[in-house]
Amino acid sequence: MVKAIVHISLKHGVLDPEGKAIQNALDNFGFQEIKEIRKGKFIEIMLNESDKSEAKDKVDKMCRKLLVNTVIENYKIEVVD
Amino acid sequence: MVKAIVHISLKHGVLDPEGKAIQNALDNFGFQEIKEIRKGKFIEIMLNESDKSEAKDKVDKMCRKLLVNTVIENYKIEVVD
Structure with a gap:
């Protein structure tokens, strides 16, 4: 059993309205x-796989x-154990 | 300037319908x-703050x-630099 974590974030320059909304709310x-x-x-x-x-x-x-829209998103895969 | 990353995940035992939907889609x-x-x-x-x-x-x-609904979510704060 292997656990992999995929981190997906918007590319630089791509508008993030959700992030902006959080910022406004915190500002308030x-x-x-x-x-x-x-x-x-x-x-x-969680994968049924032994080889990392x-x-x-x-x-x-x-x-x-x-999982990823590679036009506007970056991703990073981390295999834990 | 300090960058902090907050990781928010559902607590164990809390149903994750979105995760289940992703799993079904990948299965297909x-x-x-x-x-x-x-x-x-x-x-x-990104914080205007010098002290970590x-x-x-x-x-x-x-x-x-x-940011977090502590009834159903766990969170972890990581301060990068």
């Missing part, structure tokens, strides 16, 4: 020292096939 | 070796005030 709560907020997501995948590098290859395929 | 694409998928989010915060521990305290306040 009195947190004025924030310069920028960007929101991303991560996906934890093979697991990483499979997760990379999943990312390109379904 | 032929990725059958997946045991479980959990989806989480992360928020990158003070920055962490502030971000912790933001989490409890707005």
Whole structure:
């Protein structure tokens, strides 16, 4: 069993309205020292697979096939154990 | 300037319908070796603050005030630089 974590974030220059909304909300709560907020997501995948590098290859395929929009998003795969 | 990253995930035992939907979709694409998928989010915060521990305290306040639903979510704060 291998656990892989995929971190997906918007590419630089791509507008992040959700991050902006969080920043405005925090501003209203009195947190004025924030310069920028960007929101991303991560996906934890438990795989029935013993080989780490093979697991990483499979997760990379999943990312390109379904999980990530590579036009506007960057991703990073981390295989834990 | 300090960058803090807040990782927010659902607590164990809390249903994750989004993760389940991703798992079903990947299953339809032929990725059958997946045991479980959990989806989480992360928020990158750029703070006008020089002291790391003070920055962490502030971000912790933001989490409890707005960013995290502590009834169903866990969070972890990482201060980068």
